[in-house]
Amino acid sequence: MKLHLKIWRQENKNSQGRFENYTLDDVSQDSSFLEMLDLLNEELTEKGDEPIAFDHDCREGICGMCSLVINGVAHGQNREPIKQVTVCQLHMRHFHDGETITIEPWRAQAFPALKDLIVDRTAFDIIIQAGGYVSVSTGGAAEASAIPVPKKDADVSMDAAACIGCGACVAACPNASAMLFTSAKITHLGILPQGQTERYQRVVDMVNAMDTAGFGGCTNMGECEAVCPKDISLDFIARMNGDLIKAALMGVS
Amino acid sequence: MVGIMSFPNTTIGKKVIMAISGVIWVGYLAMHMYGNLKIFGGATYFNHYAEGLRELGAPVFGHAHLLFVARIVFVGSIIAHVWAAITLNLRNKASRPVTYNQHQKLRASTATLTMIYGGVTIAVFIIYHLLHFTLGLLVHPDFDGQNAYHNVIVGFQSYAYIPAIIYLVALIALAFHLYHGTWSMFQTLGLNNKTYNNMIRSLAWAVAIVIPIGFAAVPLSVMFGILQ
Ligand code: HEM
Ligand code: FES
Numbered sequence: 001m002k003l004h005l006k007i008w009r010q011e012n013k014n015s016q017g018r019f020e021n022y023t024l025d026d027v028s029q030d031s032s033f034l035e036m037l038d039l040l041n042e043e044l045t046e047k048g049d050e051p052i053a054f055d056h057d058c059r060e061g062i063c064g065m066c067s068l069v070i071n072g073v074a075h076g077q078n079r080e081p082i083k084q085v086t087v088c089q090l091h092m093r094h095f096h097d098g099e100t101i102t103i104e105p106w107r108a109q110a111f112p113a114l115k116d117l118i119v120d121r122t123a124f125d126i127i128i129q130a131g132g133y134v135s136v137s138t139g140g141a142a143e144a145s146a147i148p149v150p151k152k153d154a155d156v157s158m159d160a161a162a163c164i165g166c167g168a169c170v171a172a173c174p175n176a177s178a179m180l181f182t183s184a185k186i187t188h189l190g191i192l193p194q195g196q197t198e199r200y201q202r203v204v205d206m207v208n209a210m211d212t213a214g215f216g217g218c219t220n221m222g223e224c225e226a227v228c229p230k231d232i233s234l235d236f237i238a239r240m241n242g243d244l245i246k247a248a249l250m251g252v253s
Numbered sequence: 254m255v256g257i258m259s260f261p262n263t264t265i266g267k268k269v270i271m272a273i274s275g276v277i278w279v280g281y282l283a284m285h286m287y288g289n290l291k292i293f294g295g296a297t298y299f300n301h302y303a304e305g306l307r308e309l310g311a312p313v314f315g316h317a318h319l320l321f322v323a324r325i326v327f328v329g330s331i332i333a334h335v336w337a338a339i340t341l342n343l344r345n346k347a348s349r350p351v352t353y354n355q356h357q358k359l360r361a362s363t364a365t366l367t368m369i370y371g372g373v374t375i376a377v378f379i380i381y382h383l384l385h386f387t388l389g390l391l392v393h394p395d396f397d398g399q400n401a402y403h404n405v406i407v408g409f410q411s412y413a414y415i416p417a418i419i420y421l422v423a424l425i426a427l428a429f430h431l432y433h434g435t436w437s438m439f440q441t442l443g444l445n446n447k448t449y450n451n452m453i454r455s456l457a458w459a460v461a462i463v464i465p466i467g468f469a470a471v472p473l474s475v476m477f478g479i480l481q
Contacts, residue, residue, distance in 0.1 A: 005481075069353060069356075104353055108349055176345075177267075181400070214348060217341045220339075234445075237440065238445040239443060241442065245443060248266070253256065253259070
């Protein structure tokens with residue numbers, strides 16, 4: 001298939017970016033979206049041009065590195081019948097011959113642009129550092145089953161822990177809010193018995209880190225949930241809000 | 254700042270302020286709508302109700318005392334609500350300085366995307382409404398401080414029904430605001446989850462339909478000559 005690509009190019013974080021148009025012939029329907037970009041980069045390199053920089057690592061949907069807004073959708077997966085996936089799991093058979101595809105980086109104040117399609121997602125690491133840990137007693141390894149965990153809670157915790165921190169929620173949110181990410185990180189620890197020690201301090205600290213990083217607020221639109229490749233639910237946001245209110249009433253600061 | 258005193262400074266705290274002030278106003282609107290419908294009982298009945306509001310809480314509270322307290326709560330709530338809405342909205346805009354060339358909305362409803370516009374419409378309307386029926390200034394042709402019934406009928410009949418139409422437009426904005434607001438409030442206060450989500454959605458529909466229709470009954474009845 002033949003494709004027209006409109007791709008954001010930006011030399012470095014200080015330079016002004018712009019869209020460049022490229023045309024690519026003979027793209028296989030079976031190739032992945034990133035393989036299509038690899039093909040373009042090979043052509044660019046052969047011509048002596050600078051290849052397009054984009055983030056990727058595992059290419060199997062688990063590392064959270066790949067991050068492209070395709071035709072206005074984070075991870076580009078607004079095409080029935082495919083379910084939410086990461087860009088690396090998106091295939092060219094979902095596009096048609098002769099299509100024009102617009103590719104942009106995540107856009108948020110808290111995710112400064114680095115080069116072309118790569119943005120700096122350190123803000124997420126800072127949120128995790130603020131409270132993404134639990135206290136444990138040191139010493140000999142404890143019996144794994146010593147702490148009973150209700151099956152239901154373990155399941156919810158696993159659902160929240162599925163978050164790979166790609167940042168699509170921020171990219172899709174009209175307010176560039178990081179509430180879905182932060183709430184997943186708070187819930188996967190906060191719902192387990194092991195996470196109770198810091199439960200209220202955690203929510204206060206992580207929400208503060210989120211606000212300080214310059215993310216917007218949540219207006220409960222659900223755009224984040226719609227693009228999340230890991231099906232993280234808005235329920236976690238409600239839970240985080242509830243925990244923050246409880247923490248405030250308890251006077252945690 | 255510590256505890257709930259920190260709410261004005263955090264994104265979630267501001268939303269909590271909006272949710273609580275919002276629910277106070279939903280309660281007020283429900284009462285107000287119910288009160289308005291008494292106009293169908295005739296002039297004496299309606300004016301008696303308007304007078305009765307001043308005796309609210311009697312004999313514990315003196316003449317118009319509880320009404321005064323209620324007014325402070327409602328005015329304070331709306332100021333807090335609007336303040337939080339505007340500061341949050343500015344912050345949200347600033348969170349994405351470089352915008353997308355293309356940005357599709359996959360899930361957000363019209364009601365969700367128009368909260369701020371609906372809110373501003375309501376704010377302008379509240380000022381108009383106060384001038385119209387409470388203060389009787391500028392926009393009312395024949396205001397009589399002792400006769401609420403007369404003020405409503407004449408107020409809606411005058412100026413080729415334009416006031417009545419302004420009310421109806423504001424009520425449409427209110428319906429949208431209440432639809433997203435009612436659901437959103439539960440989410441903000443941490444009271445929503447998979448178990449209750451559908452119930453809360455239904456409640457939001459009910460609130461967004463019943464309150465505006467109850468209010469609209471009065472101007473519509475005047476326009477169609479049912480009330481005169
Ligand atoms: C009749 C008066 C009003 C009622 C009953 C009302 C009710 C509500 C409710 C219940 C919410 C949901 C709060 C939440 O998500 O936690 C809300 C949100 C909102 N209100 Fe109002 N409101 C009223 C007037 C206004 C006014 C005058 C403005 C003016 C700017 C406004 C602007 C907003 C905005 C922008 C939101 C969205 C906040 C968000 O989703 O983040 N509202 N309102
Ligand atoms: S490259 Fe690892 S998730 Fe896409």
